Amino acid sequence: MYGSYKIMRMSHLFVPTLKEEPAEAVITSHKLMIRAALIRKLAAGLYSYLPLGLKVFKKVENIIREEMDKAGAQEFSLPILTPAELWQETQRWDVFGPELMRIRDRQDHDFALGPTHEEVFTDIVRQEISSYKQLPVNFYQIKTKFRDEIRPRFGVMRCREFTMKDAYSFDIDEKGLDRSYKAMRKAYENIFKRCGLNTVIVQADVGAMGGTQSEEFMVVSDVGEEVLVLCPSCGYAANLEKAESRDGTRPAKSEKIAKMAEVDTPDVKTIEDLTGFFKTAPGKFIKTIICLSDGNPIAVLARGDIEINETKLKNAVQSRQLELADEKTIEKVTKAPVGFAGPVGLKNIMIYADESVKGIVNGITGANKKDRHLKNVNLDRDYKVDKFIDVRKAAEGDLCAKCSKKLSFKRGIEVGHIFKLGLKYTKSMDVKFLDKDQKEKLPIMGCYGIGVDRTVAAIIEQSSDQDGIIWPITVAPFEIIIIALNVNEKKVKDISEKLYHNLSRSFQVLFEDRDLSPGFKFKDADLIGCPIKIIISEKNLQNDQVEVKTRRTRKVESVPLKDLETKIKELIDNEYKSFQV
RNA sequence: CGGGAUGUGGCGCAGCUUGGUUUAGCGCGCUUGCCUUGGGAGCAAGAGGUCGCGGGUUCGAGUCCCGCCAUCCCGACCA
Incomplete structure (x- = not known):
């Protein structure tokens, strides 16, 4: 617990909570940070923190x-x-x-x-x-x-x-x-x-x-901006940029090597077009991408069903700046319009290939001529690769490079x-x-x-429910919120004040002392998400008791006034324990 | 920067397609009074908007057209 806390009353604290969801927010944390009055927007990408935030x-x-x-x-x-x-x-x-x-x-x-x-x-x-x-x-x-x-x-x-x-x-x-x-x-x-x-x-x-x-x-988190590649089996974990993985598809049936032949393929350019045209799985194709590496054109081959990880490619070819080649460059290099590039007969250019290309027997690829593709293309017999590299972009179905178990994506x-x-x-x-x-x-x-x-x-x-935020006690704006149910009842008001002052000596306490309906105060308290709620009502005071409710578990307990401080200390100590290092 | 969407009191929205019954409306919030106190109470009376900005069309524009700006989403980008 840190420092002594200034006395804080809801009637005094600036906490403009919102009942309705702000239209500009899409993800849970953003919505709740606005609704619970933690932040307000100044302009796009600029936020003001309010006292609670x-x-x-x-x-x-x-x-x-x-x-x-x-x-x-x-x-x-x-x-x-x-x-x-x-x-x-x-x-x-x-x-x-x-x-x-x-x-x-x-x-x-x-x-x-x-x-x-x-x-x-x-x-x-x-x-x-x-x-x-x-x-x-x-x-x-x-x-x-x-x-x-x-x-x-x-x-x-x-x-x-x-x-x-x-x-x-x-x-x-x-x-x-x-x-x-x-x-x-x-x-x-x-x-x-x-x-x-x-x-x-x-x-x-x-x-x-x-x-x-x-x-x-x-x-x-589903709203995360990065893709994680995780192996549930051996614990391998990398982001998508970095992730290594292995082919999870079954190896193709062995096939006799056939004679290479040119095929008329008018306007058939993308892998999708090609699979339709040849009625073959994408794994049969040798995808040929022309890139500019620091301004120099290079060819990169990959099996049709895998995507190329640009970061891995950049590292593998030791490029400072890497981009897809423009149309002109492609036409110059392949002597054909975009969509018909292939490794056969490609000259004056480094040809890199992903490992996945090695297994392709009788592959299909561009003929470097307009509207023509080649079938039954085979490595070494029909084309050469200068260097094999790993540029596979990990994808669903891939196996862990370390232990060969199925990878999970989050x-x-x-x-x-x-x-x-x-x-x-x-x-x-x-x-x-x-x-x-x-x-x-x-x-x-x-x-x-x-x-x-x-x-x-x-x-x-990571920690909220339909009613609002559920703060881990270590970062909660207040450890405790005391809710005086009806501040117009003298007894409720007096005892709440007393408890508030006493508890404030050892804990960070927010005092809900506003003259509002109980429902309103409960809703606000849940939204703001203080870990422990003490509810003081006339009904319970008749038995010299108050209610103690934890935000996370929603567990309620009636506690005699004389035991309150001990009980609270125990609860709070326990909360802190679960975040200890 | 490309694609999509939105902009109407503090917040959330309707109205725009088909211009004039709109004096621009609803819910929440706000103010005052009464009433009420265990899950965002009730009744009554109020305050608050040059409809994002600029231009145009028209007898007449929140509504149609053009331009700009802002915000949000997807993508590109992100040692």
């Missing part, structure tokens, strides 16, 4: 802070406004593109509103750290970030202005980075457990930043991301320290982020 937000923040400190990280506060020069040093002034919010001052100096703070922290290390004796360090802050999102979405889930806890570790060597990374991984597990969140840790692609390892903390909300960054920033910003062996070296970095707003939303996604 802020209380929750601060609790989450505080849990993060405590666990970060416990893990040995040190809190900073860096400016949001950051000079362009710093971003130019690492090329990110350009790389970040339009997502970076830019601003110019009256002297015409360029600045960015920080979307993340690698450069600024690295700059501090560059200036202040010169010896291995000062390392390792892990610096963090909990700060407002700005990203000009192409599409803000789902309330606080994807915003243009949001709060992120970002941490950066600097180590002497790989071993040290491993230690820092593991410490953060553990801290994250603690943080999410304490927030009452069930998370799954998935492997993620390291992306263009060239790190070595990256994992995401995901909250499984969606998830990314609440945290940990990352072994390597030397990317220390190198480009020329950060050096003198090691024990008297040699100059680059510190090796890790970075670790948590979306604070998103974490709050995810908690609600």
Whole structure:
């Protein structure tokens, strides 16, 4: 439990709850955050926190802070406004593109509103750290970030202005980075457990930043923006970008290799067209995609029934920028209009192929001529592949690459991301320290982020019912709500006041003291979702009792006044226990 | 940026197809009074809207046309 709480009465607190669902919200957490008066929208992707929302937000923040400190990280506060020069040093002034919010001052100096703070922290290390004796360090802050999102979405889930806890570790060597990374991984597990969140840790692609390892903390949810590939059998977990998988289809019956032949296929272009035309399963086709890798055309083959994972492809061909080729390029490379590309006779271009192509016997593919396809095409006899790569996009029905059991697919909300960054920033910003062996070296970095707003939303996604939010006690705006049923009854009013003052000494108590109908107050209380409700009515007071009801279980109990404090303490202690780390 | 939808008192919506019975309406909320107190009470009386903005058509536009803006959804995008 943290700190002493200011006295709070519903009659005083600004909690403009809504009976009706706001039209602009689609997902549960967004609807409830508005209805329970946690947030209000200012503009697309910009939200104001109201007093109740802020209380929750601060609790989450505080849990993060405590666990970060416990893990040995040190809190900073860096400016949001950051000079362009710093971003130019690492090329990110350009790389970040339009997502970076830019601003110019009256002297015409360029600045960015920080979307993340690698450069600024690295700059501090560059200036202040010169010896291995000062390392390792892990610096963090909990700060407002700005990203000009192409599409803000789902309330606080994807915003243009949001709060992120970002941490950066600097180590002497790989071993040290491993230690820092593991410490953060553990801290994250603690943080999410304490927030009452069930998370799954998935492997993620390291992306263009060239790190070595990256994992995401995901909250499984249908409204998640990422697809997770999970193996229920061995525990393998990765996001779709990263996921490896194996073919789950039965191998085709062995077939005699037949003679290659050209077929007239007027206007038959897509795999769908082709399966109809040839009356064959999509697995029979050799899909040929022409891409531009850093401006150079390459051909990528895959079996007709699988999709290509662009991230895997990008990594496999070591491309910085990869895109589908435009029509002109395709016509130039294949000498045919779009839709008739094939590997046979394709020249002056690297031909990559997914492993899935290996098993195709007597395949069908484009003839590199308008309205013509080839059938009975076979690897090595009819065409060559320069390099086999794994670009299979995992799909329903695929098997786990590790244990060959069937994979399961779920969606998830990314609440945290940990990352072994390597030397990317220390190198480009020329950060050096003198090691024990008297040699100059680059510190090796890790970075670790948590979306604070998103974490709050995810908690609600995971914990609510038809009546409203069910807060885990660790992040609840108040631990207890005392409802005085009829404040016009002197006895009810007096005893409620007394209990409120007494309990406020040990707990965070919200006092529902408004002169409203009981139903109204119950509904509001459920919406707001405080874990424990104490109901004081004239009826029960006749027996010197009050009612205690828990939000989660809806269990009600009549408790004699004299036992109340003990009972409440017991209940609350129990609640906290289930979120202990 | 492409596709779709929406914009009418604080909130949720109807009215628009077929322009004039509309003085723009309903529910919630709000104000005042009475009444009521175990699951968003009741009665009565009120306040509150240049119908997103601009232009056009018309004798007449919330309603039709054009343009713009905003919001939401899908997609693209997202170290």
